Amino acid sequence: MTALLEVEGLEVVYGHVIRAIQGISFSVGEGKIVGLVGLNGAGKTTTVRAISGFLPTENVRITDGRIRFAGQSIARLRPYQAARLGIAFVPERDKVFDTLTVRENLEVALTATTLRGDEPGRCRRYRSIKDILDLFEALARRADQLSVFLSGGERQMLAIGACLLTAPRLLIVDEASLGLAPIMRRQVLDMLAQLNREFGLTVLIVDQDVGGVLSIADHGYILENGRVVFAGSREHLLQHGDVKEFYLGQKEDRERGYRDVKQYRRVRRWH
């Protein structure tokens, strides 16, 4: 069992002085679902931006560490090169081209990615626009409409559909649940789980909803202040007392309500 994506000792410095990522290590096994979760500002987004090659364009530098994808170092690749290696990315917002039609959106993904060789593990199930429109009936109905008129859920479908067209080896989903109603959140997660089950698609979910992610992920990494503070399999994390208390909001198996003001002042512990 080899790891598809391996990050070792990643260190990122913002604007010359602030160290946002202070040595993060994790790996994503082939065919697994892995969750990268944590508070805002914990460094999740910075980490995935490093993986997909977006950091060097900003006032941000990777000062240390290695990022390897399928045995190859990708820290210096540019975004489109990372995408062509099979890293598909569903960003947090701005995930579709509003001024293009649904069909054109998919066409862009199709024309932009040249399928290279026969690397194993690339999800080649979906090759044409028709495949995607068959998969998502809601999209087929609006194929020639501008995507600005799509609803939140349809946008998510379109984004994932476009990613599938690029024959991904690894699908990174950033904040799949942000701004979606709870039921939609559940459905997005279920869909990712199903893609993983049916086609062995490797998925990296970056989210803050620890409970939701752990319900489908095989492994989880919890970040805080630019460090990994908890790591392990789903079962391990779900049973860990501190994770339960601070991330799932349960204490002694009792759901804690938002009205228990007394409990709010406390000192957060690590480990």
Add this chain to the structure above:
Amino acid sequence: MVALVLTTVASWGIYALLGIGIVLVYRTSRVLNIASGEMAIFIGYVAATSIQYGLPFPVAVLFSMGAATVLGFVIFWFAIRGVMGEPPHVGLMITVGIAVILNGLMIVLFGGGMIAIPAGLPAFTTIGQVQLPTPDVVATIGAWFSIAVIAVIYRLTNLGLQMRAVAERVTLSAQRGLNVDRTVALSWIVGLLAAGLAGVLHGERSFVALSASAIGISALISCLIGGMDSLKGVVIAALIVAAAETLTARYIDPRYVLIAPVAILLVILIVRPWGLFGTVEEIRRV
């Protein structure tokens, strides 16, 4: 009268070509190119100088188009690439810098004087019963042919689709595996080719000189009157600007030609700030 119409039509083509270049690079890289006039005249100088060195007109045009390609790439690679995604005024100020550099280069390399670009054709063409000045005819045909080519590329090819994708979301395009730098570089090269050709045609009609970069201002005004997100709008607005200028020069005073388009622009900015064919969203975004 016929001459007046032909002058208008010829400058219409030149402004439209230059304006399309501005809109194209604006849409893909969100940079409002204020330096388009300088770029056009710079390439015009290249053509004029190579004719002075003895190259025939068509070869000189080809040579200057080569120079435009190189210049477009250089400008994109060394200046624009670094400010993609920055707020719009940064790109604007970069092009201000580029305009100054090009102006300086024109002085240092070409002396900055007035040079004509002779096409080596007879002074008048006779079509049916009418005698027309050849330079205007050449400029008109050249400009409209190029506009047609650009329109086809933009609307019907994959490159055009990718340009439109990049125009909307740079980050997402890269995430979909699109080489954004290449697409934007190509759009700058197309923009420079358009500008360069406009400069050469302008030189062929009259002459190139430092002051001739004012055609860039006319083209910019056309873009704003038409709306920054609409190729069609620019073409129509260029006609308005060209006509206004020709009439001012003919009936008022050639020194004040810019006043007429400026007045029209002011009216447009008051009544319809997003331009005749622009969308309201466009103005909210910038």
Add this chain to the structure above:
Amino acid sequence: MDCILEIEDLSLSFGGLQVLRNVRLDVLRGKVTALIGPNGAGKTALLNCVSGIYAPQAGQISFDGDNIIGWSPERVARAGVARSFQNLELFPSLSVLENLLVARDQHFRGTALGAAIFFGPARRRELLEREKVERVIDFFELWPLRHVRAHDLPYGQQKIVGFARAMAADPKLLLLDEPGSGLTRDEKEDLARFILRLRFDWEVSILWIEHDLQMVSDLADRVHVLNAGECIASGTPNEVKQVPAVISAYVGDEAIAVPPKKSHAAAI
């Protein structure tokens, strides 16, 4: 009942797109009113109508007895309606303190010349407003962040600063646009604490857009449910949860398609 804000038959459309359709809802004085609904239901559009950013085609919005339809955002704000934004519209190059002081803008008087001299009344007014803002800083526990530029703050803190900035205006009615979205459990608990203390200690009326149903049912006194531009239910959290239309709206229409169950493993 004593309502601070009453909206009647509000309709809004952009081009051909009907965003709000005869919406009717109210906000009780000194209570927390939540507004929930799926994406694209028109919640933010409703808030924008109240704060004067959008001009609705029909309907009435009466705030504290005045019909505020057609008022400019500035006038609405000066009348005592403050709001936070979903997309963190902080002023990035200003410090947290200055961000809060901008909200007190309406209390300043004077000319640019007086401000340039910055002596006498201008200085006294500045110090006075600073004292008021300090109370808000104390309340939201922003002590260490006073002089940090908003741009440099992490997301969660930016959200709290956005909330604090709305409160710095000392409003009668507070509009919160998804203050909890993108926050962690931990930060949400802070948010809950602030909302409760505002409601009980400061007695501010709050209209609050939120996605987290647990948070809404724990904190809100009253809930309105919006779906596809229509208000489909109103009541206490427990009442609303029972309404079948709500359950289907919240669960139903927007369902995402799931890949067919058949195995395509061979296709990989």
Add this chain to the structure above:
Amino acid sequence: MSINMNTQRIPSSLPTSRGRTIALRRGRAQWLTVLLGALALLLLPGVASVFWVHLANVSLIAVIAAVALNILTGNARLVSLGQAAFLGIGAFTAGILQRAYDVPFPVALAAAAVAGGIAGFFIALLSLRLRVLYVAVTTLVLHFTVTTIFSFVQAVFLDSSGIILPLPSLGILILKTPTQWYYFLVVVAAIVVLGALNLLRSFIGRRWTAVGEHDLAAEALGVPVAKAKLSVFAVTSAVVAFAGALSAYYVGTFSFETYNLGLAIAYLAMIIVGGVGSVLGSVLGAVFITLLPHVLDQMFLLLDLKIRANVLAGIHQITFGAMIVGFLLFEPRGLAELWRRFSAAAADWPFRYRSVDRGNR
């Protein structure tokens, strides 16, 4: 095993003196810097040659106009390409009044400021509904309109070769030598810089910045957006026109050809090189850009290169352009940021990075 005390929730220092936190300067080291700077400014004419004092005067006038432009463009985010036009409005107002009514120097300056303010007000009125790029283009249009009017006015009503202004006098004091001008300009520039710093920490400055960065959010907070835009344009344009009149008096003569687009671009270069949105940056940038061509000339003299005058002009332009592009690309916050980073690094030394959970500042 590490324990986080979660310091963010604990007030580590309650505000003891609120006056302290709105003060312009904090700490003795900063006072010392200011004092040393002031001393150096006072002593400069004693050690420098007349030529360099002249350059210092030109820089000081540029400082006045650049500080104003930077508030408009850097803080209120309204890019103005009409700087030359506003300078010209000041010069022409003063010149016409001088010519027609022989008004005293201070009155002419005040009139120039008022004229600039009115012009700025109307441009702002035009651009109320416009966004950044369109405002820039509107000011560009203003530039061409106004310079055309200047050339017309000059040709028809004044001398077409240029207008000569008399030596200005302030009461009994006549400004004649560069040194006299120098002390006068140092005082004026100091007043303008202090005024700018005060404005930016007052509600007016906050309002301008807020409207520049997020006008919708500002409006929803009750900030009068239109008023803010009008006032920022009017106030800064008044200062720029004032500087234009000062400059015309200093040189003693002016002509419409002075106020070309190149001048406007030189001012943009000043604020970009110095640091957008920073008063210190405007000062540094104004001095830097004013001295740059002269430093270049001196360099060519030293190297004993014989360069024709118009080629030299070309080289100056290329350097300007390269400065604008280079700073925008590599140090968008300009010399001011270099200075800030230098002092921060000095303060943090020997550490290279600050941690994420930064403490109380």
